[in-house]
Amino acid sequence: MTIRNKRDLFEIGGTSIAPGKTADIALPISDLSAGMQANLEIRVFHGRRAGPIIFVSAAIHGDEIIGTEIIRRVMKKLKPSRMAGTIIFVPVVNMFGFITHSRYLPDRRDLNRSFPGTERGSLASQLANMFFTEVIERCTFGIDIHSAALHRYNLPQIRIASGNSNLKELALEFGAPVVIEAPLRPGSLRAVAKEAGVEMLLMEAGEALRFDEFSVLTGVNGILRVLKKLDMIETKRLGKKAAPSAQTTKTSWLRSTKGGTCRLTAPSGTKVHEGDIVAIVSDIFGDEEEEVHAPFDGIVIGHSNLPVANQGDALLHIAQVKQFDGVDERVEQIEDALFNEPLLDEDEVI
Ligand SMILES: [Zn+2]
Known part of the structure; x- marks a missing residue:
């Protein structure tokens, strides 16, 4: 008798997800003052085949919502039955700031200075702790999406820790106009993720509280390119390859x-x-x-x-x-490639 090598269930937040399936999980964060429950809402795509476990997150700063839209569009294009590996999507990490259109938490703390957090710390610290232990630490790689602060615009760009050639390759594969290698801020998600051995790309794009199509398409295309590079999806094409990113x-x-x-x-x-x-x-x-x-x-x-x-x-x-x-030509070429080449249809992700 031959024993088939079966892929494991993915266990998270008390839920078991079968290979080739998705599941929505609400991780409880806090009792709100008026008695409602605040949860960290995640959607997991557990691919049929073995592969890396990664996360894609947005709105750690609650008013930086561009990543929420990018994640919505990426999820529409993926089928776990055709994927390798596992993706944990977190469209809104700071749900408190999201509902009040604010960068911060109700305790006025910045979540991205509160990592790794503690179970019994401030509200920000507890949220950081839950996100870090339930999501980040289970992964080997992740992409966290931000926008500029209120009244500012960021050209789509990828920020990475310096001196990591593997990460740089993924950053360049993403295909944003600019890749920035820079030191990490203490208490930031990237700093603690690095200590825990989790590699991360940080995408910055667009403006707080706004969606703009150039930023959204750069994000969707970039994430799909990275998933392909990691052998998590196969696609026939991914739009025209634009000129390489400027590096700084x-x-x-x-x-x-x-x-x-x-x-x-x-x-x-x-x-x-x-x-x-x-x-x-x-x-x-x-x-x-x-x-x-x-x-x-x-x-x-x-x-x-x-x-x-x-x-x-x-x-x-x-x-x-x-x-x-050719720096400005590069931005133009990327714009051209994004707007003139239709994004791949769902059927083209196999
Ligand atoms: Zn931010």
């Missing part, structure tokens, strides 16, 4: 030198040379104007959407780019 290790925020109103002359995606005028700030009568100049050659990766600026307010975020040629 140094970024700098340019701040307003005076109060007034600001006109940006180089919004996100623009290639700039050292000394170029990137913004002009005027007083409210328009009598005095000050130019803001690019400190180095690079690409604008974020900007303020709010033209009212106090002295010291951040106006533009610029990444220094070593391979400078």
Whole structure:
């Protein structure tokens, strides 16, 4: 008699998921003041075949909702019966901030400075602990999606810990316009995940409390590309491969030198040379104007959407780019590839 090598059930939050199936699980977080229960809502795709366990999460900052939409669209394209490995999707990590349109928790803490958290700590600490122990620690890899803060826009970009060639390969495979290698902030999800041996891509794209199609499509395409690279899905095609991402290790925020109103002359995606005028700030009568100049050659990766600026307010975020040629063409090509090549249909993920 031959014994078939059967793939295990995936156990999470007291639920067992059979290979080739999905399940929705509500992990209890907290009793709310008015008596309702707050849960961490997750959906697990447990592939029929063996493979890595990964997570895709969004809205750790409750108003950074672009990833919630990206996850919704990615899930529509996947069938666990055709997948290898297991994906834990968390469309909203900070459900408290999500319902109040806020970056923070009701205790005014920043969840992304509260990891790994503790079972009996603050509300933020308890949520961080549940997300970390039930989701992150079970995985070997994950993608966490953020947007810019309120009134700011981020050109889609991938941020990774520096000095990890495997991670860099996945970051480049994602195909966002820019890949940034940078040190990790203490208490952030990426910092504690790294200590636990979980590799992570952080996607930044778009604006808080808004959806924009360029950011959403970059995210959906990027995640599918990474899943293919990890041999978790097979696809016939994944849109045209756009020009490679620009790579950088140094970024700098340019701040307003005076109060007034600001006109940006180089919004996100623009290639700039050292000394170029990137913004002009005027007083409210328009009598005095000050130019803001690019400190180095690079690409604008974020900007303020709010033209009212106090002295010291951040106006533009610029990444220094070593391979400078073709940076703006790259963004254009990525836009072209995203909008002119239809995303793969469900049937094309096999
Ligand atoms: Zn964020």
